[in-house]
Amino acid sequence: MSSAPVILAFDTATSNCSIAITRGDLHEGKVVGALSFDSGVTHSKRLLGAIDWLLQTTEMNIDDLSALAVGTGPGSFTGLRIGMAIAKGFAHGKGLPLIGISSLDAIAVEVRSERLTCVVMDARKKEVYCCFYRCEPGSRTVRCSDPAVMPPDKLVALIKEPVTLAGGGVRVYNDIFSELLDESVEFLPWIVAPQAANIGFLASGSLESGNFLDIDSATPDYVRSSDVQLSLVSPLTSG
Amino acid sequence: MSSAPVILAFDTATSNCSIAITRGDLHEGKVVGALSFDSGVTHSKRLLGAIDWLLQTTEMNIDDLSALAVGTGPGSFTGLRIGMAIAKGFAHGKGLPLIGISSLDAIAVEVRSERLTCVVMDARKKEVYCCFYRCEPGSRTVRCSDPAVMPPDKLVALIKEPVTLAGGGVRVYNDIFSELLDESVEFLPWIVAPQAANIGFLASGSLESGNFLDIDSATPDYVRSSDVQLSLVSPLTSG
Numbered sequence: 001m002s003s004a005p006v007i008l009a010f011d012t013a014t015s016n017c018s019i020a021i022t023r024g025d026l027h028e029g030k031v032v033g034a035l036s037f038d039s040g041v042t043h044s045k046r047l048l049g050a051i052d053w054l055l056q057t058t059e060m061n062i063d064d065l066s067a068l069a070v071g072t073g074p075g076s077f078t079g080l081r082i083g084m085a086i087a088k089g090f091a092h093g094k095g096l097p098l099i100g101i102s103s104l105d106a107i108a109v110e111v112r113s114e115r116l117t118c119v120v121m122d123a124r125k126k127e128v129y130c131c132f133y134r135c136e137p138g139s140r141t142v143r144c145s146d147p148a149v150m151p152p153d154k155l156v157a158l159i160k161e162p163v164t165l166a167g168g169g170v171r172v173y174n175d176i177f178s179e180l181l182d183e184s185v186e187f188l189p190w191i192v193a194p195q196a197a198n199i200g201f202l203a204s205g206s207l208e209s210g211n212f213l214d215i216d217s218a219t220p221d222y223v224r225s226s227d228v229q230l231s232l233v234s235p236l237t238s239g
Numbered sequence: 240m241s242s243a244p245v246i247l248a249f250d251t252a253t254s255n256c257s258i259a260i261t262r263g264d265l266h267e268g269k270v271v272g273a274l275s276f277d278s279g280v281t282h283s284k285r286l287l288g289a290i291d292w293l294l295q296t297t298e299m300n301i302d303d304l305s306a307l308a309v310g311t312g313p314g315s316f317t318g319l320r321i322g323m324a325i326a327k328g329f330a331h332g333k334g335l336p337l338i339g340i341s342s343l344d345a346i347a348v349e350v351r352s353e354r355l356t357c358v359v360m361d362a363r364k365k366e367v368y369c370c371f372y373r374c375e376p377g378s379r380t381v382r383c384s385d386p387a388v389m390p391p392d393k394l395v396a397l398i399k400e401p402v403t404l405a406g407g408g409v410r411v412y413n414d415i416f417s418e419l420l421d422e423s424v425e426f427l428p429w430i431v432a433p434q435a436a437n438i439g440f441l442a443s444g445s446l447e448s449g450n451f452l453d454i455d456s457a458t459p460d461y462v463r464s465s466d467v468q469l470s471l472v473s474p475l476t477s478g
Contacts, residue, residue, distance in 0.1 A: 016270075026429050028410075031255075035274035037297050046296060053292060057285060058276050112427070114353070139427070171267075188351070188378070190265050190440075201429075 004029060005066035005207050008055075008090075009200035010047065012083035013075025013103035014121070014168055015039060016193035019050055021058055021065075022200030026109060027139070029204065031197045033058035044082045051090075062094050067212075069203035071194050072100040073220040074129040074147060075121060080220035088215050098213045099203040102147065102221060104167075106194035106202065108133040109141045113164035115186065117141075120169035123149050128169040129223055130155050149224040156180040166191040243268060244305035244446050247294075248439035249286065251322035252314025252342035253360070253407055254278060255432035258289055260297055260304075261439030265348060266378070268443065270436045272297035283321045290329075301333050306451075308442035310433050311339040312459040313368040313386060314360060319459035327454050337452045338442040341386065341460060343406075345433035345441065347372040348380045352403035354425065356380075359408035362388050367408040368462055369394050388463040395419040405430040 004024030011018045020034035033054050039046055055062070070087035073080040091098035107119045112135050121129040132145040152173040162184035165177060170189045177185065206212070243263035250257045259273035272293050278285055294301070309326035312319040330337035346358045351374050360368040371384040391412040401423035404416060409428045416424065445451070 028428070030277070030431065031275065033274070033276035035272070035293075036270065037272035037293070038269070050296065054274075054276070057289065139425075189267070192269065 005204055006032065006060070006064050007067050007069050007099075007200040007203050007207070008051065008065050009069040009071075009101075009196040009203060010051070010083060010087070011071030011103055011106065011194040011196050011199055012047065012079040013071050013073050014079065014193045015076070017047060017050065018194060018196040019047070019054055020196035020200050021054060021060055022197055022204070024201070025204045026198070026201040029201055032060060034195070034197050036193070036195070044086070047082070047086055065094070065096055067097045067099055067203060067207050068094075069099040069101055069199050069206075071103040071106060071196070071199050073103050074123070074149070074223035075103055077222060080222065084218065084220050088218065092215050097207065098215055098218065099206045099211065100213045100218060100221075101199045101202045101206070102131075103194040104129065104131040104147055105141075105143070106198040107167050107191060108143075109198050109202065110191050110195065111135070111164055111166045111188060112139055112141070113186065115162045115164045116144075116159075117164045117166065118155070118159065120152075120155070120165055120167040120173070122169045122172045123224070126151055128152050128155060128173065130169070147221065147223050152176045153180060162186075164188060168192045244443055245271065245299070245303050246306050246308050246338075246439040246442050246446070247290065247304050248308040248310075248340075248435040248442060249290070249322060249326070250310030250342055250345065250433040250435050250438055251286065251318040252310050252312045253318065253432045254315070256286060256289065257433060257435040258286070258293055259435035259439050260293060260299055261436055261443070263440070264443045265437070265440040268440055271299060273434070273436050275432070275434070283325075286321070286325055304333070304335055306336045306338055306442060306446050307333075308338040308340055308438050308445075310342040310345060310435070310438050312342050313362065313388070313462035314342055316461060319461065323457065323459050327457065331454050336446065337454055337457065338445045338450070339452045339457060339460075340438045340441045340445070341370075342433040343368065343370040343386055344380075344382070345437040346406050346430060347382075348437050348441065349430050349434065350374070350403055350405045350427060351378055351380070352425065354401045354403045355383075355398075356403045356405065357394070357398065359391075359394070359404055359406040359412070361408045361411045362463070365390055367391050367394060367412065369408070386460065386462050391415045392419060398424075401425075403427060407431045
C-alpha cells in the first residue's frame, strides 16, 4: 500500500468544510488524516489554514501528493466557487493533477444499502439536489440517474420501490418524506455532508484512468443555474 | 438542537487519533468539528495540540462543553493509557463529567447491517478483539456479546449465520476470514478505526442517564491482561 497514490481532497459544497489526505482506494486504502468543521460561509477564511495544519500534523509534504481532488457539487454556489478556485490555484501552483468528484457520489459511497439509494442535499428555495444509486456486489456504488434538482414532493413521486435516503436534505424535508413515503423507506439522516476522505478514495480511480479536470476550464457542477444566469437568460427566452 | 449537549470526544485505541466535537445524538445531532490522523504511537505528543486547534477552528470554548467522552478500548495499551490520562486531566481540570464509550461500540454504530455484525480489531499476538452486534429497527445498534479477545480462527468458529465484519482486524486477518467463511460474509474493511464523532454521539445518551466514569478510579477496558500483569500473576498461578 505504501506505493498507493496519496491524494489531498476537500469539499466545500455544504456549510461543512471537509479535508482529507488519503492513500489508495476505498477498499484497500487508508485515511492518513482528515478534518471537518462547520464553517458557515467562511470556507475561504479557514480552508487553506486547515490544509496546512493537516499536512503538518500528518507530517506529509506537498511533494508526497500524487493529486488534488475537489468535490464539484452540487451545493452552495459560493462554497463550490471558493473550493474550485482554491483547488485550481493549489493544483496549478504545485503542478498537481486536479480531479473532480461529485459531492453526491461522495455521500452515496457511505450508504452501502441493499436497496435503491437516494442521496438528497438541501438546494434551498424549497428544492433538493438528488441522485439515485445502487450498491453492486463487492460494495461498488454506481449511479442510476443523473443529478437533478426538484421539489422534495416531486422526488417522492419518482420513488417506486423501497429506498434508503441519505444526505443533509433528509433532515430538512423529513416531514415531507415521512408523510409521503411509507414504512419501506429507510432514513440515514446522520449521513449529512460529503466526506473528503471518500472524495480522495474515489479520486484514486480517476487518477489511475487519467480522468483529470482541465485547470483552465473546469467549473463546479451546479446542477441548476444561478439566479444571475437565470436573470440574464430569461429576458431572451421570455421575449 | 441548539440546547443539545456539546461533547468533546476522542479515541486513541488504535494508531489513528480521532477527535470530535459533537452536538446531540446520532440521529438528530451534528458534528461541529472532527479530525483524525495516523499518529503512530505519538498520541501524547499531538493530542492536546489537536484538541486546541479544533476548539479554535470551530470557535468553541471550553465553557461550551457539557462533557468529555473517551474511547475506553480495547486497543493499544499505550494508546488507551495516554487517552484515559489526558481525558481525566482535562475533565478534572475543567470540571466536566467524563464519559467512557467502548471503542468497539463506536465502530459498530457505523455498520448498520441487517445481518449479525462482528467488529474485529487487531489485538496483536495473532489475536483479535471482537464483539457481536445487531442493528435493531430504528437503526439502534445493540451488543449481543461481551467484548472478547481470541485468535481469528476461533472467532470464525463462533459464526453460524451470515455476518458483516468491520474494523481494523478485518484487513489484518483477511486471508483467514476469506478462507474460513463462505460467501455469506460481508466485509466492510474501510470501517477501520473508532471515530470520535460516534463516541460523542453515543456519549450524549450516557450524559442524559448520568452514566459517568469516576475520574479517580476509571481505567480503560483492556479486555485482556497486559504482559506486565501476566508476568506478575503467572508465578503464583503456575506454582
